[in-house]
Amino acid sequence: MNHVFWYRQNPIHIWSEIEVLRLAAGVESNTIHPVGKAIVEAARGADCENVEVTDGTFREEPGSGAVATIEQKRVTVGTLDWVRRHGVDENPIQEVEELKNQSVVYVGVDGVLAGLIYFEDKIREDAGHVIEALLKQDISVYMLSGDKKHAAEYVASVVGIPKEKVLSGVKPDEKKKFISQLKKDHNIVAMVGDGINDAAALASSDIGVAMGGGVGAASEVSSIVLMGDRLSQLLDALELSRQTMKTVKQNLWWAFAYNIVGIPIAAGLLLPVTGTMLTPSIAGALMGLSSIGVMTNSLLLRLKFASKQQHTYKDSLKTKTNSDSDLMDRKGKLKHPYTAAEWRNT
Known part of the structure; x- marks a missing residue:
């Protein structure tokens, strides 16, 4: 998950921070990338006016960025390499110190680097x-x-x-x-x-x-x-697949053993010894009993999986408490090397 936590404009040119964010959001409103969604949400939080791209001008390259024409301005949003490929030859904004868990998106307007948008990667709790x-x-x-x-x-x-x-x-x-x-x-x-x-x-x-x-x-x-x-559902899916394969193997071995014993008896193996001979009706009933055993074992998969989930959940609560404390300690070590005037929270 991504969250815009501050942005800054190029002081050499005329675009304000809000204008840079507004134009970037106009481009990113056409993409489904998480970074694009974060920029659009940040623009909404800053009460930026909605803008639309000129029809047929939007273009996106996965892993690099997007470009479109807005209000007769060619706006490029993405990596530094991406904006340079679209005419931005200079980087007049002094490079800032790289923080531990932040990423940056560059915004170019008509071949000029207009501003930077910084993101904080929100780590999933689990x-x-x-x-x-x-x-x-x-x-x-x-x-x-x-x-x-x-x-x-x-x-x-x-x-x-x-x-x-x-x-x-x-x-x-x-x-x-x-x-x-x-x-x-x-x-x-x-x-x-x-x-x-x-x-x-x-x-x-x-x-x-x-x-x-x-x-x-x-x-x-x-x-x-x-x-x-x-x-955490990844662990559930992994455990469910293991339990499923285990149940399949149990059912195969049960059916194999049942038939190894049952078929000779049905063929009259016990007749010379005990005089016992299975009638077709009894043989059919015993075959149905085999199927009932397989179905019962398969239905027990839900109970086995639920029991395993409950045990895993209790362990995860203990782990989560420790990991949350560690995460807070790590985040507490982050220091922002900028004055309050440079930060813009959204």
Whole structure:
């Protein structure tokens, strides 16, 4: 999740902070990217006037940015490389100190860098618990992020992912290549994502898992969609799949053993010894009993899974308390090197 926490304009030119935000929101209102949504929400919070792009001028490149014409101005929103590719040759705004969990979006207007918009990555509350649980199951966890290295590594350090398993500044095609490389090494790869930038990687993985609050492109190519939009549901899906496969194997072994014993008896194996011979009606009833056993064991899956969930929930409450304290300690160490006049909360 992304949240705009401040923005600043280019002091050399005429655009105010509100004007920069208004134009950026006008472009991003046409995208479904989480960053774009955050900019639009920030503009609403600042009571910016709604603007519309000129028909046929909007263009977007996943992982880079978007460009459109608004009020006869060519507005570019995205990475520094993206705005430079659209005519911004200078960077008159002095580079600010990079904070731990912030990312920046550049806004260009008619070939001039008009301002910067900074974002704070809001870490999902259950992320730390989920990563810890996956690591305990000997599952290797990687983080693929389009954010800068400092922001990606900060988030990874909070949730418990080692730095050597963090790939920052990666484009959608690079995510796909990384997934393909893991598969070439004979790994079974599951990819979790929620944005259009993740669609290619989700499609190329063995198991694509889309968050329910994500965009349609991610959901359409994924094998699993977590409807509750909670990351902890990933553990539920993993446990449910294990319990399901366990139940399938139990049913197969039960049916196999039942038939190994039952078929010879039905064929008259006991007739020379005991004089017992199964009638067709009794044989049919016993066959139905086998099916009832399989169905009963399958229906018990819900109870087994619910019991496992309850046990996991109790453990997660303990873990969450510890992780929240750690997260607050880490956030308390963040210091903003700017005066109050430079900050604009939305």
